[in-house]
């Protein structure tokens with residue numbers, strides 16, 4: 001599927017979306033993230049990780065201070081801010097990448113935008129905090145709206161859908177409408193099926209396979225499958241840190257099927273793999 005070129009205006013610049021798949025590097029400033037909890041809780045290590053990801057070719061850096069893994073305990077806005085703000089400030093000054101903040105709390109997002117972030121990654125899709133939609137509208141930030149069934153504490157208990165692709169598509173269309181009704185420009189909205197958020201292995205596979213249907217919504221799509229447990233189930237890799245090869249398979253295919261941005265824990269392997277798959281997908285289809 002050939003992705004058309006579009007410019008997403010941001011508070012200080014723009015994102016160029018199109019045939020080149022963008023890479024969003026993950027920085028978890030948390031003690032308990034599922035694949036790298038505790039590794040980057042120290043600010044200096046988190047900043048070093050962000051600089052390394054940007055140097056390897058990450059276009060965006062997504063900084064989060066609260067884990068959303070299944071069963072994770074929520075943290076306060078103050079703790080989240082103490083974790084992410086110094087990292088965002090340092091990376092804005094030093095990294096050649098657009099900073100994004102992974103939060104569902106408006107207070108955290110507001111402080112992160114003031115510190116230099118330009119994108120809000122809200123896994124609750126504006127359902128977590130009533131102040132988030134007006135903030136997103138007034139700030140001119142990019143806004144990622146993700147699908148989740150349930151909440152992180154309970155979402156993997158018994159996920160159920162009649163038709164997962166159709167239901168996720170309806171949900172994302174409705175959340176994009178809600179964002180626009182609150183004043184968020186459509187051109188700043190990115191949609192995400194939320195791989196692993198209230199989904200079984202089969203649901204995750206169906207959603208990757210169905211990305212071209214989600215692309216019909218007309219917004220750029222983000223795919224975040226990196227190191228998630230369904231990759232471990234398919235490859236036999238227990239340790240999340242050993243799931244790179246399987247994750248590459250998911251994202252290369254996802255990009256070919258319509259994902260504009262991949263949210264991943266490494267950058268260099270994706271830059272090279274996507275350089276090849278993007279070049280193939282940029283060819284005119286044979287008549």
Ligand code: HH2
Nearest residue numbers: 028033034067068069146192194195224
């Ligand atoms: N996945 C995670 C966190 N945030 N945001 C979006 N938009 N899409 C995703 O798929 C997504 C996300 C989970 O991954 P990670 O950040 O590595 O783990 P944790 O939530 O445990 O910190």
